[in-house]
Amino acid sequence: MTGPMPTLLNYFPPMEPYLNVLHVDDDILVLDKQSGLLTVPGKDPSLWDCVEHRARQTWPTAGIVHRLDKDTSGVLVLALNKRAHGRIGSQFEHRQTTKSYVARVAGRMEADSGLVDLPLATDWENKPRQRVDYERGRPSQTEWTVMEREDNATRVSLLPLTGRTHQLRVHMREIGHVILGDAFYGDPGSFAAADRLQLHAAELGFTHPTTGEFTTFVAPTPF
Secondary structure (H helix, E strand, C coil): CCCCCCCCCCCCCCCCCCCCEEEECCCEEEEEECCCCECCCCCCCCCCCEHHHHHHHHCCCCEECCCCCCCCEEEEEEECCHHHHHHHHHHHHCCCCEEEEEEEEECCCCCCEEEEECCEEECHHHCCCEEECCCCCECCEEEEEEEEECCCEEEEEEEECCCCCCHHHHHHHHCCCCECCCCCCCCHHHHHCCCCCCEEEEEEEEECCCCCCEEEEECCCCC
16 A cells, blocks of 8 residues: 655644653753654645754754654654764764664564565655665665564564665565554555554664763653
8 A cells, every 4th residue: 555645634743742852961862753753844844843843942953863754753863063963973874873673563473583685775656665676776684583473463673784764664564574554565454453653763872972982772662
């Protein structure tokens, strides 16, 4: 199924809490982003409400370093000055951060762990959807580990070794276990099986731009 793009008619970002702050200091603001809230404004002027806008109401210099999909919740770090932005941004660029996600996927996964290694590219006819493309796709790898098996679903830990758009969502679909509640890549049954996209950025680790200490921030999984 092709999921709807946010518009004024169907974008209803959560208001409570307005922002869920995990940590703040002179350099960084770490949030637990809610599912349903854009990280940055959308192209349509009606899509102004987002993490960036909300953060700047209190921290005017807050800048987005990386993004989470609108329907993905979890740990998101913003920089509060240019120096911090450059140092943290460089870590993302050079894969010096650690990321761990939790997802609930359709079906029971038989193996306990695995690696998905499939190149991804933008599906230009269905943008912003992504697709596997062996000719033009960029290398993309995701490690997965089963956390818990249910009757018709599996809870998994996902470790993205690369950071492509919709990587986790496409990779899970490609191995036959679409993430529940996924409007872009699921089918009517898997989409209706959850009241939100069951994908959460549970942990994010990076080196603090001032202290030089590697710190991991954790946001409890809400599903």
